[in-house]
Amino acid sequence: MREPALEVRDLRVRVGTLEAVHSVSFTLERGLRTGLIGESGSGKTLTALAVMGLLPDGLGASGSVLYEGRDLLQMAEAELCRLRGDRLAMVFQEPMTALNPVMRVGDQVAEPLRIHRGAGRGAAGRQAVQLLERVQIPDAAEKTRAYPHQLSGGQRQRAMIAMAMACSPDLLIADEPTTALDVTVQAQILGLINRLVEEEGATLLLITHDLPVVAQVCEQVMVMYGGYIVEEGPAAEVFDRPRHPYTRGLVDAIPPLDQDLPERRLRAIPGNVPALGEFPEGCPFRNRCPRADWRCQVMPALTGEQHKVACWHPVA
Amino acid sequence: MSGPALFQVNGVSRRFRLPRTSFRHAPATLTAVDRVTFELHEGESLGVVGESGSGKTTLMRLLLGLERPDEGTVDYRGASLRREVQAVFQDPVSALDPRMRVADIILEPVRVLHLPGDREKTLRELLEAVGLPQGSARRYPHEFSGGQRQRVAIARALAPRPRVLLADEPVSALDVSVRAQILNLLQDLREGYQLTLVLVSHDLSVVRQMCDRVLVMYRGQVVEAAETRALFRAPRHHYTRTLLDSVPTLRKRRAASR
Numbered sequence: 001m002r003e004p005a006l007e008v009r010d011l012r013v014r015v016g017t018l019e020a021v022h023s024v025s026f027t028l029e030r031g032l033r034t035g036l037i038g039e040s041g042s043g044k045t046l047t048a049l050a051v052m053g054l055l056p057d058g059l060g061a062s063g064s065v066l067y068e069g070r071d072l073l074q075m076a077e078a079e080l081c082r083l084r085g086d087r088l089a090m091v092f093q094e095p096m097t098a099l100n101p102v103m104r105v106g107d108q109v110a111e112p113l114r115i116h117r118g119a120g121r122g123a124a125g126r127q128a129v130q131l132l133e134r135v136q137i138p139d140a141a142e143k144t145r146a147y148p149h150q151l152s153g154g155q156r157q158r159a160m161i162a163m164a165m166a167c168s169p170d171l172l173i174a175d176e177p178t179t180a181l182d183v184t185v186q187a188q189i190l191g192l193i194n195r196l197v198e199e200e201g202a203t204l205l206l207i208t209h210d211l212p213v214v215a216q217v218c219e220q221v222m223v224m225y226g227g228y229i230v231e232e233g234p235a236a237e238v239f240d241r242p243r244h245p246y247t248r249g250l251v252d253a254i255p256p257l258d259q260d261l262p263e264r265r266l267r268a269i270p271g272n273v274p275a276l277g278e279f280p281e282g283c284p285f286r287n288r289c290p291r292a293d294w295r296c297q298v299m300p301a302l303t304g305e306q307h308k309v310a311c312w313h314p315v316a
Numbered sequence: 317m318s319g320p321a322l323f324q325v326n327g328v329s330r331r332f333r334l335p336r337t338s339f340r341h342a343p344a345t346l347t348a349v350d351r352v353t354f355e356l357h358e359g360e361s362l363g364v365v366g367e368s369g370s371g372k373t374t375l376m377r378l379l380l381g382l383e384r385p386d387e388g389t390v391d392y393r394g395a396s397l398r399r400e401v402q403a404v405f406q407d408p409v410s411a412l413d414p415r416m417r418v419a420d421i422i423l424e425p426v427r428v429l430h431l432p433g434d435r436e437k438t439l440r441e442l443l444e445a446v447g448l449p450q451g452s453a454r455r456y457p458h459e460f461s462g463g464q465r466q467r468v469a470i471a472r473a474l475a476p477r478p479r480v481l482l483a484d485e486p487v488s489a490l491d492v493s494v495r496a497q498i499l500n501l502l503q504d505l506r507e508g509y510q511l512t513l514v515l516v517s518h519d520l521s522v523v524r525q526m527c528d529r530v531l532v533m534y535r536g537q538v539v540e541a542a543e544t545r546a547l548f549r550a551p552r553h554h555y556t557r558t559l560l561d562s563v564p565t566l567r568k569r570r571a572a573s574r
Contacts, residue, residue, distance in 0.1 A: 039491040182367035183518065187562035209492050212564035239566050246493075251566065253496035255525035257548075258565045264503060266525065268496035272461040288493075 002029040004066075005171055005203035006051070011063035013046045013055065018277045021046050022227045022299075023063070028171065033197060033204040035214030035235065037250075038224035039273050044207050047224070048173050051205075052090055053080045067171075086116040089164035091193075093176035095156035099148040105159050106132070106144025112166040131162040135192060154185035161192060168200050175207045190217055211250060215239055223247050226274075226284025228299065233307030243309040246285045283311070291315075319358035320393070322480060322512055323379060327388035328352045329536075330374050348374040350536035351388065356480070361506060361513040363527030363544065365520055365559070371536040372516045376403070376484050379514065394479055399429050402473035406485035408465035412457040418468055419453035425476045442471040445508065446501060463494035470501065474509060481506075484516045499526060520563050524548055532556045 006028040013021035021043040028034055038044035050061040053072060065072040067088070072080065084090075092098040100108055109131050110124035119127065125144065132140035135158040137151075148156055157177060164172055174193060178186035194217055197204045206217055214221050215235060222232040223244065231244040242248040249269035271288040274280075282299050286292035291313040302310040329351055336343040349371040356362055356379075366372045377383040378390050381397055394400045402425070405411045412421055422442055423435055443450055446467040457465055466486060473481055483502065487495040499522065506513050517523050523530055523544070530547050532540040532555065540553040551557045 039493060183520075183562045184367065184558055187564070190564070210564075211492075212566050212568075215566045216564040216568065250492060253493060254566065255496075255499070255521040256565070257521040257524060257560075257563055258567050265500050266496035268500055269493040270497070272463050272494055273491045275461075 002031065004028065005030040006205075007064075007066040008047075008051065009064045009066070011047065011050060011061060011065065013043065013050050014060045014062075015046075015276065016058070020059075020227050020276055021050070021061075024224075024227075024229055025063075025302075026222055026229060026232065028203050028205060029220070030170075030203055031201050032220055033194075033206065033218040034220040034222065035218035036205060036207045036222050036224060037209065037211060037214055038207075039209050041226070041273055041276055041279075042224040043227040044224050045175055048090070048175055048205065048207055052084060052088060052173065053077070054084075054090075082116070085112040085164075086167045087170045089167070089169035089172050091157070091160050091164050091172065091174040091177045093179050095153070095160045095180075096148065098160060099156060101148055103147075104144065105146050105148060105151065108148075109144070109159060109163045109166060112163060116167050127166070128162075131166055132159065134165075134196070135159070135162040136188075137162075153181055154189065157181065157185075157189055158192065161189070161196065165196050165200065165202075169202055171203045171205065172197060173205045173207070176209070177206070178213065179208065179210070186213075193217065211239065211254060223250075226279040228284060228310060229302055230285065230311065231307075231309045232302070233304070237307050241307075243304075243307065243314040244285075244311050245289045245291050245313070245315060248315045249288075321355040322358050322393055323356035324391040324393065325352060325354050325356075325379075325388070326391070328375075328378060328385045328390055329387040330371075330378060330383055331386050347536050349378065349385075352533075352536075352538050353388075354531060354538065354541060356512060356514065358479070358512055359510065360529060361515065361527045363523035363530040364514065364516045364533060365518065365523050365530060366533035367518060367559075369535070370533040372533050373484060374536075375533070376482055376514070376516055379482060399425075399431070399476045400479040401482065402476060402478040402480070403482040403484065404466070404469050404473050404486050407489050408462060408469050409457075409489075411469050412465060414457055416456070417453065418448075418455055418457070418460075421457070421468060422453075422471045422475055425472060429476055431476055438475065442474055445474065445505065446471045461494075462490050463498060466490060466498055467501070470498075470505070474505065477509075478511065480512045480514065482514045482516070485518070486515070487522065488517070488519070495522075502526065520548075520560065521565075532559070 004027045009025050011024045012019055036044050049055045051065050106128040110128040113119040113124045113127055128144050129141050132143055137143050137155055137158050178189050218235050221235040221238050222229050225246050231247045242251050252267040269288055280287045282297040286296040295312040300310050300312050302308045330349040331345045331347050334344045334346055364372045380403055419439055448467050487498050515526050527544050530544050531538045534555045540556045551560055
């Protein structure tokens with residue numbers, strides 16, 4: 001096992017009186033790309049926000065998030081601010097809301113350099129052009145003077161990525177970075193994230209509901225449902241031989257594009273994703289699970305060597 | 317498996333005037349649908365794929381009569397476009413009136429079109445057909461999850477006994493684990509009600525699963541029209557190929573370092 005870049009232990013996130021993320025523990029190995037898969041209500045985004053210390057008011061996190069031996073959850077806001085945008089960076093789903101609409105793109109991309117590296121206006125501006133070139137925005141010099149609304153959706157996401165990578169972060173968290181984009185643009189953006197992460201030797205946590213996107217980019221994968229990690233392991237292994245009935249169901253429910261003749265009916269997971277607070281006690285998937293029985297009233301631990309699963313009756 | 321043409325679309329264009337951005341220049345126009353020609357045959361399932369801005373939703377609105385073509389003709393060959401062509405949209409939250417009960421939502425087209433028949437019985441049958449419990453009738457949309465709301469929207473579309481169902485991104489807003497249920501439901505209803513289906517989607521795997529024939533749209537034009545099998549086996553237009561190559565799949569993995 002490689003050196004850990006980030007270690008999350010017993011992370012819990014509370015929304016009012018409800019617990020939305022239940023005792024989640026995982027390690028991101030340095031230089032690896034890990035996918036975090038989940039649907040609405042799975043707790044995937046809350047997990048990421050908690051790691052970054054960006055939970056909205058009223059939400060509380062407990063447990064620990066260790067980065068270079070220090071616990072991010074215990075850190076003072078001022079100290080966190082020094083890490084965020086520098087060592088720890090994040091890319092969000094909707095670049096239109098994540099970018100400042102009244103600030104020129106170049107100034108926004110250069111901002112981390114000015115804040116964290118003390119770069120002057122001129123130097124930061126020159127670097128912004130280089131950064132935009134690096135994320136393959138055409139006419140980069142001209143685009144630094146543009147406002148976000150003057151860029152296309154794909155270009156905005158590229159600018160967000162340029163900003164996130166400005167200080168060569170150790171860890172990049174990308175939360176649904178391509179969900180709002182067209183497939184052809186998605187392919188380009190995923191390729192770009194892949195390349196930059198590789199060049200920088202950064203660690204990537206890619207959060208998405210889209211299994212094929214994770215298959216495309218990541219070496220490791222974690223699957224969340226109802227606030228628990230229910231399965232994790234090497235991506236190839238998990239997608240080829242899913243052990244949790246939920247993961248199995250997800251893999252089966254995707255209409256195949258690369259197999260010969262699809263069956264007319266898809267194997268669907270029954271039921272709906274419950275609202276927060278309405279998941280069953282014990283295993284959160286048991287009211288939709290074909291394998292569930294009395295044992296599932298208690299949530300099993302996530303166990304296994306490399307390929308771990310939290311299920312009493314895993315798929316063979 | 318397909319019968320006579322229900323829709324005949326001939327050289328249809330629809331242009332929109334873009335908002336004026338300058339006093340010096342005349343406002344620009346956008347050709348959302350550009351000289352599109354095709355037929356929709358009774359009983360077939362036609363997919364329309366394309367990315368944002370390709371004109372697929374405008375084409376849908378032209379079929380529904382919600383837009384008038386600037387050029388060309390859209391002919392419906394059935395008896396009543398208003399009754400026989402119904403639609404389901406992407407977002408089941410905004411498609412349902414939050415102040416109406418499910419029963420009233422589903423029966424609204426029957427009421428508006430003054431269709432004869434036992435409404436209670438119709439309602440019971442429709443709830444059953446889309447897999448909602450009978451008790452749903454008295455409840456309000458916000459009491460349902462996304463997938464169930466889409467079932468309500470589908471029941472409403474079926475209420476006037478349509479011959480053609482237009483589904484515009486019917487599963488894009490739903491949770492991944494619920495999408496397959498709705499796709500299966502649409503397949504079942506297509507058979508049970510002998511529907512002709514037009515399915516608009518950006519998701520090629522959905523179209524491949526559901527449709528006999530596909531139109532690929534790019535910048536308002538149909539760049540390729542083919543049987544689904546042929547299209548996926550041997551795409552002919554380079555844009556179709558780009559589109560197919562761009563879709564990530566579980567098996568298409570990074571060839572790089574592992």
